Amino acid sequence: MRHLTALFAGCLVMLTASANESAPAAGTPAASGAAATTAVKPAYVPPVPATKPAYVPPMSAAAQRAKEEQAELELSQKIAARLAEMRARQKARVVAAAKARKQADAKRRQDELAAAAAAEARRHRTDWSYEGETGPANWSSMNVEWAKCAGGKRQSPIDIRDGIKVDLEQISFDYRPSSFREIDNGHTIDVSVEPGNFINVANETYELQGFHFHRPSEERINGRGTEMVMHLVHKSVQGTLAVVAVLLERGKQHSLIQTVWNNLPLEKNAVVAPSIVINPNDALPEHREYYTYMGSLTAPPCTENVLYLVMKQKMQASPEQMALFSRLYPLNARPVQPGFGRVIKESN
Ligand SMILES: [Zn+2]
Numbered sequence: 001m002r003h004l005t006a007l008f009a010g011c012l013v014m015l016t017a018s019a020n021e022s023a024p025a026a027g028t029p030a031a032s033g034a035a036a037t038t039a040v041k042p043a044y045v046p047p048v049p050a051t052k053p054a055y056v057p058p059m060s061a062a063a064q065r066a067k068e069e070q071a072e073l074e075l076s077q078k079i080a081a082r083l084a085e086m087r088a089r090q091k092a093r094v095v096a097a098a099k100a101r102k103q104a105d106a107k108r109r110q111d112e113l114a115a116a117a118a119a120e121a122r123r124h125r126t127d128w129s130y131e132g133e134t135g136p137a138n139w140s141s142m143n144v145e146w147a148k149c150a151g152g153k154r155q156s157p158i159d160i161r162d163g164i165k166v167d168l169e170q171i172s173f174d175y176r177p178s179s180f181r182e183i184d185n186g187h188t189i190d191v192s193v194e195p196g197n198f199i200n201v202a203n204e205t206y207e208l209q210g211f212h213f214h215r216p217s218e219e220r221i222n223g224r225g226t227e228m229v230m231h232l233v234h235k236s237v238q239g240t241l242a243v244v245a246v247l248l249e250r251g252k253q254h255s256l257i258q259t260v261w262n263n264l265p266l267e268k269n270a271v272v273a274p275s276i277v278i279n280p281n282d283a284l285p286e287h288r289e290y291y292t293y294m295g296s297l298t299a300p301p302c303t304e305n306v307l308y309l310v311m312k313q314k315m316q317a318s319p320e321q322m323a324l325f326s327r328l329y330p331l332n333a334r335p336v337q338p339g340f341g342r343v344i345k346e347s348n
Contacts, residue, residue, distance in 0.1 A: 122142075123142075123143060123144045124143055124144065124145075125142040125143055126143065126300075127142075128142060128143075128146075128187075128299070128300050129187075130187075130331050130332050130333070130334070131331065136149070136334050136335055139300050139302065140302075142300075143300065143301070145300075145301050146300045146301045146302060148296065148301065148302040148303065148304060149300060149301070149302035152296055152302055152304050153340045154294050154295060154296055154304040154305070154340070154342065155295065155296045155302060155304070155337035155338070156218070156295030156296045156297070156298050156306065156308060156334075156337060157218035157219045157220070157295070157298055157333075157334060157336055157337065158219075158220075158293065158295065158336055158337055158338075158339050158342070158344075159220040159221075159222070159223055159336050159339070160219060160220065160221050160222070160291050160293070160310060160344055160346075161221070161222045161223070161344075162344065163291055163344040163345060163346035164343065164344065164345050164346070165345075165346055165347075165348050166345055166346075166347075166348065167347075167348055168289075168290065168292065168345060168346070168347040168348075169201065169202070170288060171199055171200070171201045171244070171288060171290065171309060172199060172200040172201070173198075173199055173281065173284060173288075174197065174198040174199065174200070175197045175198075175208065175279065175280040175281045175284075176196060176197060176279070176280075177277040177278065177279045178193045178194045178196065178197060178277055178278060178279075178280065179193075179194045179273075179274075179276075179277050180192065180193050180194065180210075180273075180274070180277070180278050181271050181272065181273045182260065182263050182264070182265060182271070182272045182273075182274070183265060183269060183270070183271050183272070184264070184265050184267075184268045184269070184270075184328065185268070185269060186268050186269065187299060187329075187332060188212040188213055188214065188329060188332055189212060189213055189260065189264065189325070189328065189329075190210060190211075190212040191210050191211050191212065191260055191278075192209060192210035193208050193209070193210050193211070193278070193280060195207060197280050198234075199234055199242065199244065199309075201242065201307070201309065202307075204236055204240075204242075205236060205237075206234030206235055206236045206240075206241075206242040207234060207235055207236075208232060208233070208234050208280060209233045209234060209235055210232075210233060211230055211231060211232040211233065211280075211283060212230070212231055212233075213228055213229070213230055213231075213325060213329075213332075214228065214229050214231065214298070214332055214333045215227065215228045215322075215325055215326055215329055215330065215331065215332055215333060216228065216229075216331075216333050217229035217245075217247050217248070217333065218245075218298050218333045218334055218336075219245050219247065219310050220336055221247075221291070221310075225247075225333075226247040226248055226249045226314060227248060227249055227250060227317075227322055228247075228248040228317065228322060228325065229245055229246065229247050229248060229333075230245070230246045230248060230257075230283060230315075231243050231244070231245055231298075232244040232245075232246070232280070232283060240305060240306075240307070241297070241303075241305075241306040241307065242306070242307040242308075242309060243295075243306055243307070243308050243309065244284075244290075244309045244310075244311065245308065245309070245310040245311065246283060246284065246285060246311050246314075246315050247310075247311070247314040247315070248314065248315055248316065248317045248322075249314050249315075249316055249317075250316065250317070250318075250319055250322060251316025251317070251318070252316050252318060253316075253317070253318040253320075253321060254315060254316060254317040254318070254321060255282055256278055256279070256280075256282035256283050257317050257321050258321065259276070259278055260278075261321060261324055261325075283315075284311070285311050285313035285314065285315050286313065287312065287313040288311070288313075289311070289312040289313070289346070289347035289348075290309050290310055290311050290312055290346070290347055291308075291309075291310040291312065291344060291345070291346045291347075292307065292308060292309050292310070292344070292345050292346070293308050293342055293343065293344045293345070294306070294307060294308070294342065295308045295342075296337075298333075298334040299334065312346070312347065
């Protein structure tokens with residue numbers, strides 16, 4: 001049994017030893033280097049006389065056993081050391097694997113969070129436009145708040161046709177000269193007007209907030225649009241909106257538009273506050289007959305329940321005035337939306 005243990009241990013020791021044998025022997029490179037430089041005749045070295053080996057007396061049995069036990073003890077110490085080393089390595093491997101797993105988990109969680117944040121950001125985009133990837137067909141998928149742009153049944157603009165001709169009440173306009181601010185908001189030229197301008201229609205009062213332009217007109221009458229349209233946006237105290245739309249075609253100069261163009265901001269999103277006033281009445285045609293229907297904002301978030309009042313009489317702007325706007329906004333009109341059987345009324 002002792003021999004078997006010794007044999008097994010011997011193998012282990014040989015394995016260990018073989019790993020240590022690769023250390024290079026010291027001194028050799030220096031010696032060979034010296035020999036290479038000068039070929040000197042070696043000095044005479046007398047032969048060493050063969051000496052008779054010293055007499056080694058045979059060991060006693062007890063001494064032999066003690067020697068064997070000592071060897072066994074050293075061997076078992078080596079085995080123990082080797083095993084401890086192997087266990088330590090195994091433990092280090094387990095620790096390293098656990099660490100790598102933890103890091104991979106953390107990375108995956110981080111990636112998942114980043115993907116979720118990116119998906120969330122994709123659902124809250126605000127960079128809408130009138131063409132391509134961010135155009136009207138994709139508004140609803142760009143932002144969760146803009147679902148109505150695709151799912152709404154009361155969207156604007158529409159092709160106004162087959163209106164019910166009735167004696168529509170006159171819109172009562174109560175506009176006055178007002179100071180204004182002007183901004184190129186990246187989607188249109190937007191003019192905000194100081195408080196104090198009102199319309200009254202269907203027993204509701206709405207206050208003028210401001211006006212802006214689209215090219216071409218968003219509204220169509222029996223399939224036909226015009227070169228531009230002006231939208232005058234009003235709001236009631238309850239917050240409901242009423243839009244007065246004035247279609248613009250080529251012709252003579254439009255004085256109010258000229259004032260607005262004269263004060264165009266030099267930079268997008270920079271607010272210009274001129275010291276002059278405008279009269280919003282100048283935005284209205286002489287005749288006040290109109291079409292009316294319930295629609296929506298024509299830009300995101302496409303909010304519905306907006307009362308549309310589309311003036312039947314068109315107004316004119318000069319070709320130069322049209323050209324100036326088209327340089328800034330060659331296309332900023334939402335396409336016509338389905339009517340879904342909406343009632344359209346028009347003045348007789
Ligand atoms: Zn508009």
